[in-house]
Amino acid sequence: MKIGELSQATGTNVETIRYYERIALLPKPGRTGSNYRDYAPGHVERLNFIRHARGLGFDIADIRSLLDLGGDPERDCGEVDRIAGGHLAAVERKIAQLELLRKELRHMLARCEGGQIADCRILEALGDRARPAAAG
Amino acid sequence: MKIGELSQATGTNVETIRYYERIALLPKPGRTGSNYRDYAPGHVERLNFIRHARGLGFDIADIRSLLDLGGDPERDCGEVDRIAGGHLAAVERKIAQLELLRKELRHMLARCEGGQIADCRILEALGDRARPAAAG
DNA sequence: TATGAACCCTGTAGTCGCTACAGGGTCAAG
DNA sequence: CTTGACCCTGTAGCGACTACAGGGTTCATA
Numbered sequence: 001m002k003i004g005e006l007s008q009a010t011g012t013n014v015e016t017i018r019y020y021e022r023i024a025l026l027p028k029p030g031r032t033g034s035n036y037r038d039y040a041p042g043h044v045e046r047l048n049f050i051r052h053a054r055g056l057g058f059d060i061a062d063i064r065s066l067l068d069l070g071g072d073p074e075r076d077c078g079e080v081d082r083i084a085g086g087h088l089a090a091v092e093r094k095i096a097q098l099e100l101l102r103k104e105l106r107h108m109l110a111r112c113e114g115g116q117i118a119d120c121r122i123l124e125a126l127g128d129r130a131r132p133a134a135a136g
Numbered sequence: 137m138k139i140g141e142l143s144q145a146t147g148t149n150v151e152t153i154r155y156y157e158r159i160a161l162l163p164k165p166g167r168t169g170s171n172y173r174d175y176a177p178g179h180v181e182r183l184n185f186i187r188h189a190r191g192l193g194f195d196i197a198d199i200r201s202l203l204d205l206g207g208d209p210e211r212d213c214g215e216v217d218r219i220a221g222g223h224l225a226a227v228e229r230k231i232a233q234l235e236l237l238r239k240e241l242r243h244m245l246a247r248c249e250g251g252q253i254a255d256c257r258i259l260e261a262l263g264d265r266a267r268p269a270a271a272g
Numbered sequence: 273t274a275t276g277a278a279c280c281c282t283g284t285a286g287t288c289g290c291t292a293c294a295g296g297g298t299c300a301a302g
Numbered sequence: 303c304t305t306g307a308c309c310c311t312g313t314a315g316c317g318a319c320t321a322c323a324g325g326g327t328t329c330a331t332a
Contacts, residue, residue, distance in 0.1 A: 004308065014309090015291060023289090034298055036309055049263045056262075057237055060289075066259065073254035080258050081248050088241040095234045098227055101192055105224040112217050118209035122216050123202065126192075127185045140279065150280090151320060159318090170327055172280055196318070274332085281326065287319085297310065302303100 001039040010047045017047070025050060025060060025067075058087055137175040138168075146183045153183070161186060161196060161203075194223055 007014045020026040021037075026047060030038040046067070053063045062083050069080050111121035143150045156162040157173075162183060166174040182203070189199045198219050205216050247257035 002309075013291075016289085018310095019290060034309080036298080045263065052264075053262050054289085056240060057234075066262065069253055070256075070259050070263075073252065075253045077248060077251055077253055077256045077258070080253065080256050081245065081250075084241060084245055084248075084258050088238065088245060091234055091238050091241060095231060095238065098193075098231045098234070102224065102227050102231065104192060105220060105227060109217065109220055109224060112213060112220075114217075115213055116209065117205055117211045117213055117216065120206075120213045120216050122213070122220050123206050126189050126202065127181065127206075128188075138280075149320080152318085154281095155319060170280080172327080190318085276331090277329090279326105279328075282324095284322085286321075288317100290316090292315075293313085295311090298308080300305105300307090302305090 001043070003037045003039070006039045006043060006047065009044050010051055012047060012051055020047070020050065023060070025064060056087070057091060058083075062087065137179070139173045139175070142175045142179060142183065145180050146187055148183060148187055156183070156186065159196070161200060192223070193227060194219075198223065 001009075003014050003017055006012070006017060017026065021028060026043065029040065029043060032038050049067065049070075050063055053066065054060075058066070065083055066080060069075060108122050108125045111125070113119075113121070117123065137145075139150050139153055142148070142153060153162065157164060162179065165176065165179060168174050185203065185206075186199055189202065190196075194202070201219055202216060205211060244258050244261045247261070249255075249257070253259065
């Protein structure tokens with residue numbers, strides 16, 4: 001299987017696949033006589049795992065750990081749970097933070113009554129660090 | 137005012153201040169005889185604006201536009217409104233996306249019953265691209 | 273006067289996860 | 303025999319910083 005086919009099969013950019021190889025996230029495949037990468041079904045599986053985890057926002061260090069753990073079937077599931085739980089917590093923190101931003105942005109926008117820059121409540125709110133809109 | 141004082145006054149890393157100068161977001165200050173940067177009150181105000189806007193997640197291109205607009209007091213407020221509104225929409229999209237991730241992660245974690253890696257539902261869910269947990 | 277700490281300077285490289293070239297080689301079809 | 307689609311390596315770019323290395327300055331203290 002050539003890199004273009006792996007790309008098609010997994011919906012992954014060719015450059016991204018080569019990048020994953022470079023950082024040793026995806027093992028080096030064999031090569032054809034003309035030096036083309038030659039992938040096996042295991043590569044498809046692993047790359048699907050990686051792309052799904054990336055889609056869920058896991059960073060590459062976490063994915064590396066998850067893949068390592070997956071290669072050790074007798075080991076306890078706790079570490080996997082810890083990584084996924086840690087990531088969920090991070091996502092929840094991020095959501096909470098963005099909800100605060102949303103509130104402040106909505107507040108700012110609600111105060112805008114059009115008119116001239118000189119009277120712009122949005123610029124005023126941005127400049128006024130001592131009294132951010134979310135607190136008022 | 138030296139860079140360390142500006143840093144204190146605005147809660148901004150010294151390296152970040154120099155970075156803002158390099159990308160011409162913060163105007164070059166005067167220099168003392170010993171070549172130290174010498175900031176004026178206007179710099180404090182501008183940097184406060186920048187930091188507040190960055191805290192709200194505006195990117196530097198947007199902040200540049202907002203600062204430019206602020207320098208033109210007779211101009212209509214519409215462009216400012218458009219930038220802030222666009223950013224609010226982006227924040228809302230991001231929240232929606234993270235809420236989906238949260239759902240899928242919670243689902244994955246809920247299925248974990250401990251035990252061995254070989255039976256790990258989390259790794260199974262991650263590997264199973266055809267049927268992501270959020271859809272089931 | 274010497275010394276040491278705390279500050280300041282420039283310039284460059286690293287972070288993360290890709291993405292986008294430049295400059296070439298390979299292969300199948302017409 | 304040429305065209306075009308694919309493949310290769312290597313390097314540089316993105317955004318928004320952050321972290322040095324390797325030096326200069328200032329000020330208080332001994």
